Amino acid sequence: MKKRTVAAVVGAVLGAAVVATPAHAxxxxxxxxxxxxxxxxxxxxxxxxxxxxxxxxxxxxxxxxxxxxxxxxxxxxxxxxxxxxxxxxxxxxxxxxxxxxxxxxxxxxxxxxxxxxxxxxxxxxxxxxxxxxxxxxxxxxxxxxxxxxDDYQGRALARTLKARGISKVAVAYLNNDYGKGLAESFKAEFEANGGTLAGYSGHEEGKASYRSELATLARGGADTLVIFDYGDGTGLSILRQSLENNFFKTFVGADGMKSEGLVKAIGAANLGGFFVSAPVGEAxxxxxxxxxxxxxxxxxxxxxxxxxxxxxxxxxxxxxxxxxxxxxxxxxxxxxxxxxxxxxxxxxxxxxxxxxxxxxxxxxxxGAGGDHEFDAAGDVPGNYAFFKVSGTGYESIADMK
Amino acid sequence: MSFLEFLNFHLVPGIVLGSVYAVGAIGITLVFGILRFAHFAHGDMATLGAFIALALVTAGLTPWAALPVAMAAVAVVAIVVDKLFYDYLKARPKIMTVMASLGVALMLRAVVQVVFGVDPRTYATGIVRPDDYFGILLRDRELYTLAAVVLIVIGLTLFLRHSRWGKAMRAMSDNPELARLSGVDNRKVTMLTWAIVGALCAASGFMLGINNELHSMMGWQVLLPMFAAAILGGVGRVEGAVLGGLIVGIAEEMSIFILPAQYKAATAFVLLLLILLVRPRGLLNGKVL
CATH class of the missing domain: 3.40.50.2300 (Response regulator)
Incomplete structure (x- = not known):
């Protein structure tokens, strides 16, 4: 009996739902x-x-x-x-x-x-x-x-660094689809343009210390560290620990590193040597x-x-x-x-x-962010700019080709 | 690589990290030994402690002055959590309490995320370059961390060895029924254990935060190395947890010499597997549960 009541109630509710649906169809x-x-x-x-x-x-x-x-x-x-x-x-x-x-x-x-x-x-x-x-x-x-x-972004970043006269870098990437994808595109283009990778290593997120990884990367002798990571995650720890230990002088990140939280945590005064690339809408x-x-x-x-x-x-x-x-x-x-x-x-x-x-x-x-002419894979081409830290945020300093 | 580089960039970070793991592992080992279950909410309780300290720092306290207050606060939280969730499941199979602690972990994390947000935070803005001690590079916060860990370990050991309540805790760890028959109030001992565990959680979360950043996943992400440390040292053994913590911390920072960096996180797993295979009772001969 009880079961039947439940079934009846459920039925009534479902029925009501079905009846009610067309009004919001x-x-x-x-x-x-x-x-x-x-x-x-x-x-x-x-x-x-x-x-x-x-x-x-x-x-x-x-x-x-x-x-x-x-x-x-x-x-x-x-x-x-x-x-x-x-x-x-x-x-x-x-x-x-x-x-x-x-x-x-x-x-x-x-x-x-x-x-x-x-x-x-x-x-x-x-x-x-x-x-x-x-x-x-x-x-x-x-x-x-x-x-x-990111295939475009990694390559554009590699060309931009070369054009700015940086030809020896170390790369630290977060070992996920984002970090690894960027790092591989960057590596291919940077080396094709005659650049040298003095270090190239992935890292896991969520560790409390990255000093041993960074020390190993720094031993390669590059002044510039390219970080493919998130500025609100491990990227922040990596950047902080590199700065505190003087492992590198210049830091370059991709769009994931363009975080205002990062500027707040480390302080703009310490970030004179920090640059990021990010997609920008064309005017x-x-x-x-x-x-x-x-x-x-x-x-x-x-x-x-x-x-x-x-x-x-x-x-x-x-x-x-x-x-x-x-x-x-x-x-x-x-x-x-x-x-x-x-x-x-x-x-x-x-x-x-x-x-x-x-x-x-x-x-x-x-669109606001581009024309959005999708190719066969559903991808769009895009534009990037190179940013430096300014105040509490970022300021575009160059377009990236 | 010079010897100093090895010390500064591999051994010292390993020891600092290891001491933080050790403080967390002591708490885990106490719950394991006395209350006999694996406490999965340990990491998130540490996160909560770190953020309570952050709230106090924001209110004007210096970080190290905020630490004892945060420890006391999380001690209370731990007792309340026990009363609300674990005590209720006491008579049921332990696996239920273990699963309940997983739920508590998610709840604590959600509270931290709702109250403090999900952005990474720091106790102080900016970076701290280390001081040079005859070539060894150390920051004040690292020295304080090591000192705090030493104090905590000595204090806790003395308490467990010599005080009446410490002895009661050890008695309950050995055999709860026998302890009860000998007049130990199990309920009070449980409460005391949670107070100590909560305080230790807050301390480990705080030290993790002051040496790096605070974010809502910070505790959860160090749970595995802390468990590895507790089991490595021998369940129920405070000295074992310290030893285990140091070994796991140093091994993680040294793993870079033999493994690609992305496998660093696996070091704790490997150590855990090895010790369970070779010496299941842990280095210092802990309990078998």
């Missing part, structure tokens, strides 16, 4: 898999804010599909394959999202894409997963990114649109990955609109809205895009 959920905790935690808030800004633009300018709202479902991927997989599973199975923005870190992207989103046929656009390994994913055309692969009307809106929202427009996070969410929304909410058509629609030819759509121009899509016209989204 046009509402669409978008998963935001930010790395709120973990080694890039300090980068996460502006990234999530930028993605949310895109969602706000969509909802303020007519909503998605037929009068529906786009709803962002935030999850913490923690820059960690395990957490990312959990968060993706929840987003896909419980929140029933059809597209996700994120996860932020390459290892997290690879794991959650392989085990959750690709099998479920969910579109994934990462705003900051940069490992060359992501290019190689067998992704049924479902995994994209709005920033270039464009679209970037101006974004900067204006992002500033108005009270955020820092120089935050790393902000533009790419905005574009990832905006592109996902465009793809959903174009596909009419049909999950199976998302990849095809994303390519259609992102690629030339078509009427150009800039950041923030949701109403215009919605109208053109409704009229059946082809559009071409020109």
């Amino acid at each position: 046009q509402d669409v959920k978008l998963g935001l898999m930010a790395a709120i905790s973990g080694p890039i935690a300090a980068l996460a808030p502006p990234m999530a804010a930028a993605s949310r800004l895109a969602v706000t633009h969509v909802n303020e300018q007519g909503g998605i599909l037929k009068g529906g709202k786009l709803e962002a479902v935030l999850g913490d991927s923690a820059c960690n394959p395990q957490n990312a997989t959990d968060v993706a599973t929840k987003a896909v199975n419980i929140d029933r999202v059809i597209a996700v923005v994120g996860p932020a870190c390459s290892g997290a992207v690879l794991a959650s894409a392989n085990s959750v989103t690709i099998p479920a046929g969910v579109l994934m656009i990462t705003p900051s997963g940069t490992s060359p390994e992501i290019t190689k994913l067998k992704d049924k055309d479902l995994v994209y990114r709005t920033l270039p692969s 464009s009307a679209s970037l101006d649109n974004f900067n204006k809106a992002f500033k108005a929202a009270g955020e820092n427009i120089d935050a790393v990955f902000a533009t790419t996070s905005y574009d990832a969410a905006f592109l996902a929304a465009l793809a959903i609109e174009k596909a009419g909410g049909d999950k199976a058509k998302l990849a095809e629609s994303l390519r259609a809205v992102a690629s030339a030819p078509g009427e150009p759509i800039l950041a923030g121009e949701w109403a215009k895009a919605k109208k053109l899509i409704a009229e059946g016209k082809d559009i071409d989204y020109k």
